[in-house]
Amino acid sequence: MNSIDLSQIVETLSLGVLVLDPEARIVYWNRWLENASGHSFPEVRGRSIFELYPELENPAFMRNFRSVLSFGNYAYFSQRVHDHLLPLRPAPGATASGAEFMSQHCVMGPIREGPRVAYAYLTIEDVSETVIREKLLSELAMHDVLTSAYNRRYFDRRLAEELERSRRYGHSLSLVMLDLDHFKEVNDRYGHLFGDEALKHAARVWVKAVRVSDVVARYGGEEFCIIFPETGIDEACLLAERARAAIAAAPVEFGGLSARITASAGVAVSRPDDGSDDILHRADEALYRAKAAGRNRTECSA
Amino acid sequence: MSDCVEFSPLELDALQETMNIGFGQAAAALSEVIDMHVALSVPKISMIAKETIADYVRNEVADPAAFCMVEQFFFGRFSGTSFLLLPQAESRKLVELFGVETDESVRQENLDVLEREVVIEIGNIIIGACVGKIAEMLKDVVTYQPPRFLAGPIEREFINRHLGSDECLALVFKTLFTFERQNVCGLLFLVAGAESVGWLKAAVDDMLSGLV
Incomplete structure (x- = not known):
């Protein structure tokens, strides 16, 4: 069976997808991220994610990144603790557009080549609308x-x-x-x-x-x-x-x-x-x- | 019981030795990953009837009600479930230890949420280290379900899910982990489901035949 070109899906997802090599250089950056970050893939390709977003070089991100690379497990960056992982702006026109940053739920996982973890991928989900609604409801309830x-x-x-x-x-x-x-x-x-x-x-x-x-x-x-x-x-x-x-x-x-x-x-x-x-x-x-x-x-x- | 996999004393010794090495490597890698010294005790391996696992886990802690738990399933040829137990009162120490940065208002209103999320995050890494290293030694690749946090009592129904056939014994690995800097310690149980016990035995036999 011919393998399907999955990039057609990844490019049109309503989800940020990026891939990092073990030195944290950007290997892949989907269209959603191009839109949300204002940086095109060719512009960021091969650059360290920390050069792009220095605030990411914090202990919590580092230990999870190393964990994915060393153990091949998954890391979950909860919106409740981190609010946002990447300093992206909220989507224009959304209810949340008054906020400084887009609230995000992020998951990091391994990409293997054979048994070895060769890359880590990161998915970024925009949960701003949910967070705003939740905040409003809890304000009302409290x-x-x-x-x-x-x-x-x-x-x-x-x-x-x-x-x-x-x-x-x-x-x-x-x-x-x-x-x-x-x-x-x-x-x-x-x-x-x-x-x-x-x-x-x-x-x-x-x-x-x-x-x-x-x-x-x-x-x-x-x-x-x-x-x-x-x-x-x-x-x-x-x-x-x-x-x-x-x-x-x-x-x-x-x-x-x-x-x-x-x-x-x-x-x-x-x-x-x-x-x-x-x-x-x-x-x-x-x-x-x-x-x-x-x-x-x-x-x-x- | 005739279809159940049993380990001979020689196989158990070989398994114990493999696990000692695996957990040793896991501890070293873990310390590097979280940038803090973590000690893992030599794992204790037991074959236990599925329906008694909850009692076994409960018996290992003085006051089961005072513990919170992170549960995570893992899937590979080596598959099963893991439970990480931490005294409720130590979860705040973890927040201090891992200094999650949040603004002060979030910290005040959501300290419980924060404690829970930090326990999940660190639990996820500890489980990943132990399961990952064991899988690596046995030349397997595992994937995981997202970890879940449980503050309630340790329930039998809960622990028995996903463990497969009822008749056979499950293989349980127990280790004590300690963050020495804050003297925080907890327990980790890895339970291999009935199907992977057979695979584990075969993997151990492979290693033994390689030694002859």
Whole structure:
């Protein structure tokens, strides 16, 4: 049987295909890659891939490339870790065209001549559209529509995960429960639109007041929770107090009106056998003490 | 049981010796590939009834629930399945060890995803090294299915897939791998399916006859 000329398929695939020799010189470069990279095959033929894309010469790529050459196995470059392997631009006109790079899922495998691995091939799949849709969906699923803080569903899941993680690694985890003081009166006096603005304002102020790794969530109504991963009670109390002071210092401005709002805060730290309800209960008790002691203050549970 | 392949003591010795060399080469090549010293223990070879493999694997670790696992099938004349077991708590050490570069926000939100992907990546390379070197010594070429990550308990049904006939014994190779720099260690099991046990025996016999 005559062998079929497979290049007719490879040239028209909606997939980047390139072949490297053991010195990482480009031996093959399909039409998809010519389009996506702006480099024609004759232009790149025989050149090292690292000369074209120096960022590729990183430990993760190198160990996988060497593994394919030495062991003849396959390497998978997950979009979730690497986002993109080659710094290619997103396809023009696509939803993802606003992104800096095309998100990619890449697979590398061996091409043998006899038993010897003579080349490694790399396939590059454009997964930008999927990634964007996934991001959008997870944004919607994770965030509170009004305030853009994390929502209750995400908070519940994340707290359970963080408690599990803190058990696994023996760190402690802290939590603050914050409640806007006299919120009903704010609503009654300035109207519900102003009340909504106050909630958005509080979420913005608190996200800014704490660390990037802390999780600010709207727990319900005018109540918010912040998870402080890998944080002991003393540091958590400082952070909670900083959050309380930040809101007291920044009045809400909306529709020509301005009002100072305050919040009360209750802080709790995890204990080894805590479930979500246990730590939440202690934070809630501390919050109750803060309210009872006159509001606009932080109480820490021992 | 009459159709099942059995190894004579001489054949088992020869197989053990071949595997010692294979795993030795795999360790050396592995260290070069990932640019870090990796030790592989001398493989322990056992003939085990298929339905007891899950128990065997479970018995090798103190707390099976605390382990995550990477599974990968390989196909050649030498074909079967591989399981790499790593304590859950060590997976973060792997992230540190192999310093996957991601921005800080990804790192914070997706540490679990990141840990999983790094375990898969490194597991894939370790499995490739061991299976690849064994295949090379036996003059075989193998291909692989993509590795899969499993965080759940080690299930019998799960381990028994793709292992072929029920009656015959499967051949299991066990090795302990250690990244010395971080003192991270885990276990690798390679299970040859019933069909490749016959081929392995023939390959060993070939080697033995070459020695006479």
